Amino acid sequence: MSKLPPALTVYIVIMALFLVAPIVVVVIAAFTSGDFITFPPQSFSVRWFDKVLSDPEFISPLWNSVRLGATATIVASALAVPAAMALVRGNVRRRRLIESLLLAPLSLPTIILAVGLLFFTAQIGLGASFTSLVIGHVVIVIPYVLRTVLGVYMSANHEAEDAAKVLGANPLQAFWHVTLPTIWPGILAGGIFAFLMSFDEVAVSILLSNTDTTPLPVSILSYLVYNYDPSVAAISTIQIAIVILVLLILERVFGIRNVMFASR
Amino acid sequence: MAILSSPAEPAHPVASRGGIRRLPLGLLPALIFLAVFFAAPLLINLLESLRGPGETHSLAQFARIFGDAYYLTVIGQTLLFGLVVTLACALLGYPLGYAVARTEGTFKVVLIFLVVTPLLVNVVVRSFGWLVILGGNGAINAGMRALGLPKLNLIYNWTGVGIAMVHVLLPFMALSVAGTLETLDRRIEEAARVLGAPPHRLFWHVTLPMSAQGLITGSILCFTLSIGSFVTALLLGKNSTMVLPLLIYQQLTVASDWPFAAAMGVTLLILVSAILWLQGRLVGEPRGRP
Numbered sequence: 001m002s003k004l005p006p007a008l009t010v011y012i013v014i015m016a017l018f019l020v021a022p023i024v025v026v027v028i029a030a031f032t033s034g035d036f037i038t039f040p041p042q043s044f045s046v047r048w049f050d051k052v053l054s055d056p057e058f059i060s061p062l063w064n065s066v067r068l069g070a071t072a073t074i075v076a077s078a079l080a081v082p083a084a085m086a087l088v089r090g091n092v093r094r095r096r097l098i099e100s101l102l103l104a105p106l107s108l109p110t111i112i113l114a115v116g117l118l119f120f121t122a123q124i125g126l127g128a129s130f131t132s133l134v135i136g137h138v139v140i141v142i143p144y145v146l147r148t149v150l151g152v153y154m155s156a157n158h159e160a161e162d163a164a165k166v167l168g169a170n171p172l173q174a175f176w177h178v179t180l181p182t183i184w185p186g187i188l189a190g191g192i193f194a195f196l197m198s199f200d201e202v203a204v205s206i207l208l209s210n211t212d213t214t215p216l217p218v219s220i221l222s223y224l225v226y227n228y229d230p231s232v233a234a235i236s237t238i239q240i241a242i243v244i245l246v247l248l249i250l251e252r253v254f255g256i257r258n259v260m261f262a263s264r
Numbered sequence: 265m266a267i268l269s270s271p272a273e274p275a276h277p278v279a280s281r282g283g284i285r286r287l288p289l290g291l292l293p294a295l296i297f298l299a300v301f302f303a304a305p306l307l308i309n310l311l312e313s314l315r316g317p318g319e320t321h322s323l324a325q326f327a328r329i330f331g332d333a334y335y336l337t338v339i340g341q342t343l344l345f346g347l348v349v350t351l352a353c354a355l356l357g358y359p360l361g362y363a364v365a366r367t368e369g370t371f372k373v374v375l376i377f378l379v380v381t382p383l384l385v386n387v388v389v390r391s392f393g394w395l396v397i398l399g400g401n402g403a404i405n406a407g408m409r410a411l412g413l414p415k416l417n418l419i420y421n422w423t424g425v426g427i428a429m430v431h432v433l434l435p436f437m438a439l440s441v442a443g444t445l446e447t448l449d450r451r452i453e454e455a456a457r458v459l460g461a462p463p464h465r466l467f468w469h470v471t472l473p474m475s476a477q478g479l480i481t482g483s484i485l486c487f488t489l490s491i492g493s494f495v496t497a498l499l500l501g502k503n504s505t506m507v508l509p510l511l512i513y514q515q516l517t518v519a520s521d522w523p524f525a526a527a528m529g530v531t532l533l534i535l536v537s538a539i540l541w542l543q544g545r546l547v548g549e550p551r552g553r554p
Contacts, residue, residue, distance in 0.1 A: 004363055004366065004367065008359055008362070008363060011359055011360075012359075012360065012363050012375070015356065015359075015360050015434075016378050018431065018434075019378055019379065019381075019382045019431070019434070019435075020378065020381075020382070021393070021397060022382075022389075022390045022391075022392075022393025022394050022396070022397060022428075022431065023381070023382060023385055023389075023390070023393055025393050025396045025397050025403060026389060026392060026393045026396065029396055037396060038401065038406075039396050039397070039402060039403040039406065040403070040406075078293075079293050079294040079297055080294060082289075082290030082291070082293065082294070083290055083291050083293070083294035083295070085290055086288045086289070086290035086291045087291070090288040090290065090291070091288070092288050092291070098291060098295070101295070101298065102294055102295070102298065104298075104302070105298070105302055107488065107536070107540055108492075108533070108536065109488065109489070109491070109492020109493070109509065109532065109536060110492070111492055111493075111494060111509045111512060111513065111529070111532070112306070112309070112492070112529050112532055112533050112536075113302065113305065113306075115309055115512060115516065115525060115526065115529040116304075116305030116306045116307075116308055116309035116529070117301070117305045118516065119305065119308045119309060119312050119522065119526065120301075120304060120305040120308050123308065135301050136301075138297070138301070139297075139298065139301050139302045142294060142297075142298070146294075196384045197384075199384075199386070200384060200385075200386050200387065202386075202387060202388060202495050203494070203509075203513075206513075207513075207516065207517075216386075217386045217387075217388045217389075220386070220388045220389065220392070221388045221495065221498075221499070224388070224392055224395075224499060228395075232392065233392070233396075236386075236388075236389040236392060236393075239385070239386055239389055240385050240389065243381070243384045243385055243386075244381060247377065247380065247381060247384065251373070251377075256373060256376050256377065256380065
């Protein structure tokens, strides 16, 4: 902290308060014992957590979100890892162009993708189903896995890989025993980030889900439109807890600064 | 290490000889997936927007948008809102990104956590948090009441949506600026300092120009994300702060007018593409969100 000018340090403290304010407020409001959301609460209890954790209206969306995030992350990794490897080591012409194409979903507001996918899935008969949700989320999270794996693989030492091949390993063996251990941290970090992005996504989720597949953010959103009681604060707190837990894992596994700045 | 070789000249002799030539096959699954589930839906969206009565094509849906003062106003305020939010993010986010880049050790990790955590907490949850803070019976108005001051109307108007939107986008700006500052050659700043530049001149003439790319990338990112997001406007603005993506959402879910929603989607797509093209002109290829 010593290197920053004092004025900047004060500013950072104010910004930190601004950044955490809506999160902290939700967490505190969730522990109220009253029937309404008041801030600060008059007295504290965990009754709203009890209510939410035994209420299928919240628990099944939470489970839907986890399932959706995990499925989308696995499919996206299966697509992005070979692509990243081909981009780095393959003799790819127009590498830059292909890379931009693969990263293009990052630049597009998800509502546009969601609308297009709504028409498309309706036409091919998938409609609002879990498969449609997975498809939409895979498109959105492919770039996150691709970028981290690209970052790791580009700065990796490729001589061991070549040596394995020279010594007679077939491509699959070389991948499994040499390449995969090298890029594993990148896959893990990109995958965790992809999961968090899927967990956070609203536009595709809201347009392509049905009553059985509603992801958590959509159920919180629709609950908020009609109700304003502390159970929504409790389920939000659970969502926040999951995110922070996953972030801490990310920090332990990979170092969070590497994830944020590994892209280029 | 020079890993990035030019396409014509592979850095690794083995790579050009052996089975590696098959590796570009690795690109096919991802490219095909995105062609089918990313490019095709956008194309279908375009076709849907051009659908006329029967089997014909027409620009009628676009005429509806651009011939109506209400829709033009919504487009205008979407862009203006994006601009104001982006400016606020640039002003507030630059020092934050600077601090992230120029600290070390535990404090740096804490700062990154501070910036990244809000980014990953769901936007619905964050909007809800702002409702609790800014609402009629919220934290701020509780304080105002305690001080005997009049109630502030901070939600269901542009103020509330603006505050919440800046909160959503500030991390993107901070990370973008930090990313550029991280890669700066500190020796240039050191040289300016040794040669006697006072801190403010050092900042205006060296640090800021050298980090302009991060600032521009962050701004474009904030702008495109802000004109494309509807959750904040939905929850904190109700119907008093109409923006284009919220209108699209309502046309789909409430009015069920698909061709009209598609036309508005295409309009938004064109706006975003124009901005990304501008970014290409300003800083080279887009870097995407962190």
